[in-house]
Amino acid sequence: MSTEIKFNLNGNDIQVTVKDHWTLLYLLREVMGLTGTKEGCGSGECGACTVIVDGQAVNSCLYLAVELNGRCLITIEGLAGPDGTLHTLQQKFVEHGGIQCGFCSPGMIMSSKALLDENPTPTLDDIKHALAGNLCRCTGYTQIFESIQAAIDTGTEDVEVVAWKNET
Amino acid sequence: MKTFSYLVPKTLDEAVSLFESHSDRVMYVAGGTDVMVKTKQGKIAPDYLISLKHLSDLDKVKMNPDTNELIIGALATHRTLETSTLIRRQFPIIHDAVQHIGSTQIRNVATIGGNIVNAVPSADGAIPLIALDGVAKMYGPNGERTVDLIHFFEGPGQTVLEAGEILTEIIIPSQSSHTGGAYQKVGRRAAMELPLIGVGIVLTLEPDSAVCQKARICLGVAAPTPLRTLSAERFLTGKVLNEDILIEAGNIAAEESRVRDSIRGQAWYRREMVSVFVRRMGLKCLKRIEETN
Numbered sequence: 088m089s090t091e092i093k094f095n096l097n098g099n100d101i102q103v104t105v106k107d108h109w110t111l112l113y114l115l116r117e118v119m120g121l122t123g124t125k126e127g128c129g130s131g132e133c134g135a136c137t138v139i140v141d142g143q144a145v146n147s148c149l150y151l152a153v154e155l156n157g158r159c160l161i162t163i164e165g166l167a168g169p170d171g172t173l174h175t176l177q178q179k180f181v182e183h184g185g186i187q188c189g190f191c192s193p194g195m196i197m198s199s200k201a202l203l204d205e206n207p208t209p210t211l212d213d214i215k216h217a218l219a220g221n222l223c224r225c226t227g228y229t230q231i232f233e234s235i236q237a238a239i240d241t242g243t244e245d246v247e248v249v250a251w252k253n254e255t
Numbered sequence: 256m257k258t259f260s261y262l263v264p265k266t267l268d269e270a271v272s273l274f275e276s277h278s279d280r281v282m283y284v285a286g287g288t289d290v291m292v293k294t295k296q297g298k299i300a301p302d303y304l305i306s307l308k309h310l311s312d313l314d315k316v317k318m319n320p321d322t323n324e325l326i327i328g329a330l331a332t333h334r335t336l337e338t339s340t341l342i343r344r345q346f347p348i349i350h351d352a353v354q355h356i357g358s359t360q361i362r363n364v365a366t367i368g369g370n371i372v373n374a375v376p377s378a379d380g381a382i383p384l385i386a387l388d389g390v391a392k393m394y395g396p397n398g399e400r401t402v403d404l405i406h407f408f409e410g411p412g413q414t415v416l417e418a419g420e421i422l423t424e425i426i427i428p429s430q431s432s433h434t435g436g437a438y439q440k441v442g443r444r445a446a447m448e449l450p451l452i453g454v455g456i457v458l459t460l461e462p463d464s465a466v467c468q469k470a471r472i473c474l475g476v477a478a479p480t481p482l483r484t485l486s487a488e489r490f491l492t493g494k495v496l497n498e499d500i501l502i503e504a505g506n507i508a509a510e511e512s513r514v515r516d517s518i519r520g521q522a523w524y525r526r527e528m529v530s531v532f533v534r535r536m537g538l539k540c541l542k543r544i545e546e547t548n
Contacts, residue, residue, distance in 0.1 A: 090261075129295060149288050150287070198360070220357065
Protein backbone atom coordinates (compact mmCIF):
# COMPACT_ATOMS: atom_id res chain seq x y z
CA MET A 88 0.00 0.00 0.00
CA SER A 89 1.20 3.53 -0.75
CA THR A 90 0.56 6.67 1.21
CA GLU A 91 1.21 10.29 0.40
CA ILE A 92 3.03 12.04 3.20
CA LYS A 93 4.02 15.64 3.85
CA PHE A 94 6.94 16.56 6.03
CA ASN A 95 9.65 19.11 6.45
CA LEU A 96 13.07 18.02 5.26
CA ASN A 97 16.00 20.21 6.30
CA GLY A 98 13.80 23.30 6.23
CA ASN A 99 11.78 22.51 3.10
CA ASP A 100 8.19 21.34 3.08
CA ILE A 101 7.93 18.35 0.79
CA GLN A 102 5.37 15.85 -0.29
CA VAL A 103 6.21 12.32 -1.37
CA THR A 104 4.46 9.02 -1.93
CA VAL A 105 5.88 6.15 0.11
CA LYS A 106 5.19 2.45 0.39
CA ASP A 107 4.01 1.40 3.84
CA HIS A 108 6.96 -0.93 4.44
CA TRP A 109 9.69 1.54 3.47
CA THR A 110 12.04 2.57 6.22
CA LEU A 111 13.02 6.20 6.47
CA LEU A 112 16.56 5.13 5.57
CA TYR A 113 15.32 3.53 2.35
CA LEU A 114 13.36 6.65 1.46
CA LEU A 115 16.40 8.86 2.01
CA ARG A 116 19.03 6.79 0.27
CA GLU A 117 17.26 4.83 -2.42
CA VAL A 118 14.39 7.14 -3.35
CA MET A 119 15.68 10.64 -2.68
CA GLY A 120 19.35 9.98 -3.30
CA LEU A 121 20.36 11.52 0.02
CA THR A 122 23.21 9.14 0.74
CA GLY A 123 24.80 11.11 3.57
CA THR A 124 22.85 8.96 6.02
CA LYS A 125 24.57 5.55 6.20
CA GLU A 126 23.33 2.03 6.72
CA GLY A 127 25.52 0.06 9.09
CA CYS A 128 23.83 -2.83 10.84
CA GLY A 129 20.25 -2.16 9.78
CA SER A 130 18.99 -3.24 13.19
CA GLY A 131 19.40 -0.28 15.52
CA GLU A 132 22.71 -1.29 17.05
CA CYS A 133 25.27 0.97 15.35
CA GLY A 134 23.68 4.40 14.92
CA ALA A 135 25.22 5.10 11.47
CA CYS A 136 21.72 5.89 10.16
CA THR A 137 20.85 8.41 12.89
CA VAL A 138 18.69 11.36 11.80
CA ILE A 139 16.69 13.87 13.82
CA VAL A 140 12.88 13.69 13.79
CA ASP A 141 11.05 16.45 15.66
CA GLY A 142 14.23 17.22 17.59
CA GLN A 143 14.93 13.62 18.60
CA ALA A 144 17.68 11.35 17.33
CA VAL A 145 16.24 8.17 15.84
CA ASN A 146 17.56 5.17 13.91
CA SER A 147 16.24 5.73 10.39
CA CYS A 148 16.73 2.02 9.61
CA LEU A 149 13.94 1.11 12.05
CA TYR A 150 11.69 4.11 11.49
CA LEU A 151 8.89 3.74 8.97
CA ALA A 152 8.87 6.45 6.32
CA VAL A 153 5.10 6.75 6.58
CA GLU A 154 5.50 7.84 10.21
CA LEU A 155 7.21 11.03 9.00
CA ASN A 156 3.89 12.51 7.99
CA GLY A 157 3.54 15.95 9.55
CA ARG A 158 6.96 15.83 11.17
CA CYS A 159 10.21 17.69 10.82
CA LEU A 160 13.30 15.78 9.68
CA ILE A 161 16.93 16.89 9.74
CA THR A 162 19.59 14.82 8.02
CA ILE A 163 23.34 15.36 7.74
CA GLU A 164 22.72 17.16 4.42
CA GLY A 165 20.90 19.86 6.38
CA LEU A 166 23.86 20.95 8.48
CA ALA A 167 26.32 22.71 6.20
CA GLY A 168 25.45 26.20 4.96
CA PRO A 169 24.24 26.86 1.38
CA ASP A 170 27.76 27.91 0.40
CA GLY A 171 29.26 24.72 1.82
CA THR A 172 30.37 26.25 5.12
CA LEU A 173 30.50 23.43 7.63
CA HIS A 174 28.35 23.40 10.73
CA THR A 175 30.38 23.98 13.90
CA LEU A 176 30.11 20.32 14.85
CA GLN A 177 31.34 19.19 11.43
CA GLN A 178 34.21 21.68 11.57
CA LYS A 179 35.27 20.49 15.02
CA PHE A 180 35.09 16.82 14.00
CA VAL A 181 37.49 17.65 11.15
CA GLU A 182 39.85 19.71 13.34
CA HIS A 183 40.01 17.21 16.21
CA GLY A 184 40.28 13.95 14.27
CA GLY A 185 36.71 12.94 15.13
CA ILE A 186 36.51 11.68 11.56
CA GLN A 187 38.70 8.88 10.29
CA CYS A 188 37.06 6.52 7.80
CA GLY A 189 33.94 8.69 8.04
CA PHE A 190 31.27 6.01 7.94
CA CYS A 191 29.97 6.64 11.46
CA SER A 192 30.41 10.41 11.21
CA PRO A 193 26.97 11.44 9.90
CA GLY A 194 25.31 9.44 12.68
CA MET A 195 27.76 10.68 15.31
CA ILE A 196 27.18 14.27 14.27
CA MET A 197 23.38 13.93 14.22
CA SER A 198 23.40 12.34 17.70
CA SER A 199 25.70 15.12 18.91
CA LYS A 200 23.48 17.78 17.39
CA ALA A 201 20.35 16.32 19.03
CA LEU A 202 22.20 16.38 22.35
CA LEU A 203 23.46 19.96 22.00
CA ASP A 204 20.07 21.23 20.85
CA GLU A 205 18.56 19.83 24.04
CA ASN A 206 21.47 20.52 26.38
CA PRO A 207 23.99 23.10 25.11
CA THR A 208 26.45 22.40 27.94
CA PRO A 209 26.64 18.63 28.41
CA THR A 210 29.23 17.02 30.66
CA LEU A 211 31.50 14.31 29.29
CA ASP A 212 29.19 11.75 30.91
CA ASP A 213 26.17 13.33 29.20
CA ILE A 214 28.01 13.08 25.87
CA LYS A 215 28.90 9.43 26.44
CA HIS A 216 25.31 8.63 27.44
CA ALA A 217 23.90 10.38 24.36
CA LEU A 218 26.35 8.67 21.99
CA ALA A 219 26.11 5.18 23.46
CA GLY A 220 24.12 4.08 20.42
CA ASN A 221 26.74 5.17 17.88
CA LEU A 222 29.58 2.81 17.12
CA CYS A 223 32.95 3.91 15.76
CA ARG A 224 35.64 1.37 14.95
CA CYS A 225 38.40 3.88 14.11
CA THR A 226 38.79 6.62 16.68
CA GLY A 227 38.41 4.89 20.00
CA TYR A 228 35.86 7.65 20.67
CA THR A 229 38.25 10.01 22.46
CA GLN A 230 38.65 12.32 19.45
CA ILE A 231 34.89 12.31 18.95
CA PHE A 232 34.27 13.40 22.52
CA GLU A 233 36.96 16.07 22.13
CA SER A 234 35.34 17.31 18.91
CA ILE A 235 31.99 17.74 20.65
CA GLN A 236 33.56 19.44 23.64
CA ALA A 237 35.33 21.82 21.26
CA ALA A 238 31.99 22.61 19.60
CA ILE A 239 30.50 23.39 23.02
CA ASP A 240 33.37 25.76 23.76
CA THR A 241 32.73 27.84 20.64
CA GLY A 242 29.25 28.57 22.00
CA THR A 243 27.77 28.94 18.53
CA GLU A 244 25.28 26.18 18.32
CA ASP A 245 22.90 27.69 15.77
CA VAL A 246 22.07 25.35 13.04
CA GLU A 247 22.00 26.80 9.63
CA VAL A 248 19.58 24.52 7.87
CA VAL A 249 20.26 24.37 4.20
CA ALA A 250 17.40 24.17 1.75
CA TRP A 251 17.15 20.80 0.15
CA LYS A 252 16.03 21.21 -3.47
CA ASN A 253 13.11 19.08 -4.46
CA GLU A 254 13.96 18.35 -8.09
CA THR A 255 10.78 16.50 -8.96
CA MET B 256 12.08 -6.65 3.01
CA LYS B 257 8.65 -8.19 3.13
CA THR B 258 5.87 -5.78 2.28
CA PHE B 259 3.03 -5.02 4.65
CA SER B 260 0.19 -2.56 5.00
CA TYR B 261 0.38 -0.08 7.83
CA LEU B 262 -2.92 0.79 9.44
CA VAL B 263 -3.23 3.84 11.66
CA PRO B 264 -6.29 3.79 13.95
CA LYS B 265 -7.10 6.84 16.07
CA THR B 266 -9.04 5.08 18.83
CA LEU B 267 -8.73 1.83 20.77
CA ASP B 268 -12.04 0.56 19.39
CA GLU B 269 -10.89 1.24 15.86
CA ALA B 270 -7.63 -0.61 16.56
CA VAL B 271 -9.41 -3.64 17.96
CA SER B 272 -11.89 -3.81 15.09
CA LEU B 273 -9.07 -3.50 12.56
CA PHE B 274 -7.36 -6.41 14.30
CA GLU B 275 -10.51 -8.51 14.17
CA SER B 276 -11.18 -7.77 10.51
CA HIS B 277 -7.64 -8.78 9.50
CA SER B 278 -7.27 -11.62 11.95
CA ASP B 279 -4.63 -13.44 9.89
CA ARG B 280 -1.00 -12.22 9.99
CA VAL B 281 -1.88 -9.00 11.71
CA MET B 282 0.14 -7.45 14.51
CA TYR B 283 0.01 -4.39 16.67
CA VAL B 284 3.10 -2.20 16.54
CA ALA B 285 4.09 0.71 18.76
CA GLY B 286 7.63 2.12 18.48
CA GLY B 287 8.52 -0.67 16.09
CA THR B 288 12.12 -1.12 17.22
CA ASP B 289 11.55 -4.85 17.80
CA VAL B 290 8.89 -5.46 15.15
CA MET B 291 11.04 -3.85 12.43
CA VAL B 292 14.14 -5.85 13.36
CA LYS B 293 12.20 -9.12 13.44
CA THR B 294 10.47 -8.31 10.14
CA LYS B 295 13.79 -7.51 8.48
CA GLN B 296 15.26 -10.75 9.79
CA GLY B 297 12.25 -12.68 8.49
CA LYS B 298 11.38 -13.92 11.99
CA ILE B 299 7.90 -12.50 11.58
CA ALA B 300 6.04 -11.76 8.36
CA PRO B 301 2.96 -9.66 9.09
CA ASP B 302 0.65 -8.65 6.23
CA TYR B 303 -0.82 -5.87 8.33
CA LEU B 304 0.74 -3.80 11.05
CA ILE B 305 -1.69 -1.83 13.18
CA SER B 306 0.05 1.18 14.62
CA LEU B 307 -0.81 2.11 18.20
CA LYS B 308 1.32 5.25 18.00
CA HIS B 309 -1.52 7.61 17.24
CA LEU B 310 -3.96 6.53 19.92
CA SER B 311 -4.50 9.71 21.87
CA ASP B 312 -3.35 10.10 25.45
CA LEU B 313 -1.75 6.67 25.84
CA ASP B 314 1.75 8.17 25.60
CA LYS B 315 1.38 10.24 28.77
CA VAL B 316 2.89 9.79 32.22
CA LYS B 317 0.83 11.46 34.93
CA MET B 318 -0.34 11.32 38.53
CA ASN B 319 -4.03 10.85 39.27
CA PRO B 320 -4.51 13.68 41.78
CA ASP B 321 -7.46 11.95 43.50
CA THR B 322 -5.89 8.55 44.07
CA ASN B 323 -2.18 9.45 43.94
CA GLU B 324 -1.70 6.66 41.47
CA LEU B 325 0.93 7.02 38.79
CA ILE B 326 -0.51 6.31 35.35
CA ILE B 327 2.00 5.30 32.71
CA GLY B 328 0.51 5.13 29.23
CA ALA B 329 1.76 2.01 27.46
CA LEU B 330 2.75 4.17 24.48
CA ALA B 331 5.07 6.34 26.59
CA THR B 332 8.59 6.05 25.21
CA HIS B 333 11.50 5.10 27.42
CA ARG B 334 12.83 8.57 26.73
CA THR B 335 9.64 10.17 28.06
CA LEU B 336 10.12 8.21 31.27
CA GLU B 337 13.87 8.91 31.37
CA THR B 338 13.40 12.68 31.10
CA SER B 339 10.27 12.98 33.28
CA THR B 340 10.89 15.08 36.39
CA LEU B 341 7.99 13.33 38.11
CA ILE B 342 9.64 9.94 37.54
CA ARG B 343 13.08 11.14 38.52
CA ARG B 344 11.88 12.70 41.77
CA GLN B 345 9.20 10.30 42.93
CA PHE B 346 10.01 7.00 41.21
CA PRO B 347 13.80 6.97 40.74
CA ILE B 348 13.70 3.16 40.45
CA ILE B 349 11.98 3.57 37.07
CA HIS B 350 14.59 6.10 35.97
CA ASP B 351 17.36 3.68 37.05
CA ALA B 352 16.02 1.11 34.59
CA VAL B 353 14.87 3.10 31.57
CA GLN B 354 17.98 5.26 31.23
CA HIS B 355 20.03 2.23 30.19
CA ILE B 356 17.57 0.51 27.87
CA GLY B 357 18.96 0.48 24.32
CA SER B 358 20.41 3.77 23.09
CA THR B 359 19.08 7.32 22.94
CA GLN B 360 17.85 6.62 19.41
CA ILE B 361 15.98 3.51 20.57
CA ARG B 362 14.63 5.14 23.75
CA ASN B 363 13.24 8.01 21.67
CA VAL B 364 10.96 5.60 19.83
CA ALA B 365 10.59 2.36 21.80
CA THR B 366 7.69 2.25 24.25
CA ILE B 367 7.42 0.84 27.75
CA GLY B 368 4.33 -1.09 26.65
CA GLY B 369 6.29 -2.70 23.83
CA ASN B 370 9.06 -3.67 26.21
CA ILE B 371 6.53 -5.34 28.53
CA VAL B 372 4.44 -7.03 25.83
CA ASN B 373 7.49 -8.61 24.22
CA ALA B 374 8.01 -10.46 27.51
CA VAL B 375 11.65 -11.18 26.80
CA PRO B 376 13.23 -12.61 29.98
CA SER B 377 16.04 -10.06 29.68
CA ALA B 378 13.78 -7.00 29.23
CA ASP B 379 14.32 -4.79 32.24
CA GLY B 380 11.51 -2.26 31.81
CA ALA B 381 9.01 -4.33 33.76
CA ILE B 382 11.09 -5.13 36.85
CA PRO B 383 10.79 -1.76 38.63
CA LEU B 384 7.10 -1.57 37.76
CA ILE B 385 6.49 -4.98 39.34
CA ALA B 386 8.51 -3.98 42.41
CA LEU B 387 6.18 -0.97 42.67
CA ASP B 388 3.14 -3.32 42.62
CA GLY B 389 2.17 -2.13 39.14
CA VAL B 390 -1.08 -3.20 37.54
CA ALA B 391 -1.48 -3.75 33.80
CA LYS B 392 -4.62 -2.39 32.15
CA MET B 393 -5.71 -3.97 28.89
CA TYR B 394 -8.37 -3.33 26.31
CA GLY B 395 -9.63 -5.79 23.75
CA PRO B 396 -12.59 -7.34 21.96
CA ASN B 397 -14.13 -8.21 25.34
CA GLY B 398 -13.61 -4.80 26.87
CA GLU B 399 -11.28 -3.68 29.61
CA ARG B 400 -9.58 -5.71 32.32
CA THR B 401 -6.64 -5.44 34.66
CA VAL B 402 -4.09 -7.87 36.02
CA ASP B 403 -1.22 -7.42 38.47
CA LEU B 404 1.86 -6.92 36.34
CA ILE B 405 3.67 -9.85 38.02
CA HIS B 406 0.93 -12.14 36.65
CA PHE B 407 1.03 -10.58 33.17
CA PHE B 408 3.89 -12.83 32.06
CA GLU B 409 3.37 -16.51 31.27
CA GLY B 410 6.69 -17.45 29.73
CA PRO B 411 9.35 -16.14 27.38
CA GLY B 412 7.45 -14.12 24.78
CA GLN B 413 4.14 -15.11 26.33
CA THR B 414 1.69 -12.94 28.22
CA VAL B 415 -1.93 -13.06 29.33
CA LEU B 416 -2.88 -10.80 26.40
CA GLU B 417 -5.49 -12.49 24.25
CA ALA B 418 -5.79 -12.07 20.49
CA GLY B 419 -6.62 -8.47 19.72
CA GLU B 420 -5.97 -7.22 23.24
CA ILE B 421 -3.85 -4.12 23.78
CA LEU B 422 -1.86 -3.18 26.87
CA THR B 423 -3.03 0.38 27.54
CA GLU B 424 -1.65 1.51 30.88
CA ILE B 425 0.49 0.55 33.82
CA ILE B 426 -0.94 1.83 37.07
CA ILE B 427 1.37 2.27 40.02
CA PRO B 428 -0.58 2.46 43.28
CA SER B 429 -0.05 5.31 45.70
CA GLN B 430 3.23 4.85 47.59
CA SER B 431 3.43 5.15 51.37
CA SER B 432 5.77 7.73 52.81
CA HIS B 433 9.20 6.35 53.79
CA THR B 434 9.33 4.28 50.62
CA GLY B 435 12.42 3.99 48.47
CA GLY B 436 13.24 1.97 45.40
CA ALA B 437 16.29 1.19 43.31
CA TYR B 438 17.10 -0.88 40.24
CA GLN B 439 20.35 -2.08 38.78
CA LYS B 440 20.97 -3.83 35.52
CA VAL B 441 24.03 -6.04 35.83
CA GLY B 442 25.89 -6.51 32.58
CA ARG B 443 29.33 -6.32 31.09
CA ARG B 444 28.81 -2.73 30.03
CA ALA B 445 26.21 -0.07 30.76
CA ALA B 446 24.99 0.76 27.28
CA MET B 447 23.46 -1.26 24.45
CA GLU B 448 23.49 -4.35 26.59
CA LEU B 449 20.94 -6.83 27.81
CA PRO B 450 21.26 -7.59 31.50
CA LEU B 451 22.90 -10.70 32.95
CA ILE B 452 20.60 -10.09 35.83
CA GLY B 453 18.33 -7.21 36.87
CA VAL B 454 17.54 -6.41 40.48
CA GLY B 455 14.73 -4.07 41.52
CA ILE B 456 13.87 -3.43 45.16
CA VAL B 457 11.26 -1.28 46.86
CA LEU B 458 11.31 -0.94 50.65
CA THR B 459 8.84 0.83 52.93
CA LEU B 460 9.89 1.61 56.48
CA GLU B 461 7.68 2.38 59.45
CA PRO B 462 7.72 6.12 60.06
CA ASP B 463 10.51 7.15 62.41
CA SER B 464 12.15 3.75 62.61
CA ALA B 465 14.20 1.44 60.44
CA VAL B 466 11.65 -1.36 60.73
CA CYS B 467 10.68 -2.71 57.34
CA GLN B 468 6.95 -2.54 56.76
CA LYS B 469 6.95 -3.83 53.19
CA ALA B 470 9.59 -5.26 50.90
CA ARG B 471 9.51 -6.05 47.20
CA ILE B 472 12.43 -7.79 45.53
CA CYS B 473 11.97 -8.40 41.84
CA LEU B 474 14.53 -10.06 39.58
CA GLY B 475 14.91 -10.02 35.83
CA VAL B 476 16.59 -12.84 33.86
CA ALA B 477 16.43 -14.97 37.01
CA ALA B 478 13.62 -17.14 35.62
CA PRO B 479 11.62 -17.42 32.36
CA THR B 480 9.48 -14.53 33.59
CA PRO B 481 10.12 -11.69 36.07
CA LEU B 482 10.46 -13.22 39.52
CA ARG B 483 9.56 -11.90 42.96
CA THR B 484 11.66 -13.57 45.64
CA LEU B 485 8.93 -13.95 48.24
CA SER B 486 11.00 -15.65 50.96
CA ALA B 487 13.54 -12.85 50.89
CA GLU B 488 10.70 -10.30 51.01
CA ARG B 489 9.14 -12.07 54.01
CA PHE B 490 12.53 -12.28 55.69
CA LEU B 491 12.93 -8.50 55.53
CA THR B 492 9.41 -7.62 56.66
CA GLY B 493 9.28 -6.60 60.31
CA LYS B 494 13.06 -6.45 60.71
CA VAL B 495 15.21 -3.46 61.52
CA LEU B 496 17.10 -3.02 58.27
CA ASN B 497 20.87 -2.79 58.15
CA GLU B 498 23.59 -4.09 55.90
CA ASP B 499 23.86 -7.49 57.65
CA ILE B 500 20.14 -8.15 57.24
CA LEU B 501 20.34 -7.13 53.57
CA ILE B 502 23.29 -9.47 52.99
CA GLU B 503 21.20 -12.31 54.38
CA ALA B 504 18.22 -11.28 52.23
CA GLY B 505 20.55 -11.30 49.22
CA ASN B 506 21.57 -14.86 49.97
CA ILE B 507 17.97 -15.96 50.34
CA ALA B 508 17.03 -14.23 47.05
CA ALA B 509 19.97 -15.90 45.30
CA GLU B 510 18.71 -19.29 46.50
CA GLU B 511 15.22 -18.49 45.28
CA SER B 512 16.36 -17.32 41.86
CA ARG B 513 16.06 -19.80 39.02
CA VAL B 514 19.02 -18.53 37.03
CA ARG B 515 20.57 -20.65 34.31
CA ASP B 516 23.54 -20.73 31.98
CA SER B 517 23.16 -18.80 28.76
CA ILE B 518 25.27 -17.21 26.08
CA ARG B 519 25.61 -14.05 28.18
CA GLY B 520 26.64 -15.61 31.46
CA GLN B 521 26.64 -18.60 33.74
CA ALA B 522 24.20 -19.49 36.45
CA TRP B 523 26.68 -19.49 39.34
CA TYR B 524 27.81 -15.96 38.47
CA ARG B 525 24.26 -14.73 38.11
CA ARG B 526 23.40 -16.20 41.52
CA GLU B 527 26.38 -14.40 43.08
CA MET B 528 25.28 -11.16 41.46
CA VAL B 529 21.75 -11.53 42.82
CA SER B 530 23.07 -11.65 46.35
CA VAL B 531 25.49 -8.75 45.78
CA PHE B 532 22.93 -6.49 44.14
CA VAL B 533 20.07 -7.24 46.51
CA ARG B 534 22.35 -5.91 49.23
CA ARG B 535 23.48 -2.89 47.20
CA MET B 536 20.00 -1.95 45.98
CA GLY B 537 18.61 -2.45 49.48
CA LEU B 538 21.18 0.00 50.82
CA LYS B 539 20.36 2.40 48.00
CA CYS B 540 16.66 2.21 48.92
CA LEU B 541 17.50 3.09 52.53
CA LYS B 542 19.63 6.00 51.37
CA ARG B 543 16.85 7.30 49.15
CA ILE B 544 14.31 7.03 51.97
CA GLU B 545 16.65 9.00 54.21
CA GLU B 546 17.13 11.68 51.54
CA THR B 547 13.43 12.23 50.95
CA ASN B 548 12.28 12.25 54.58
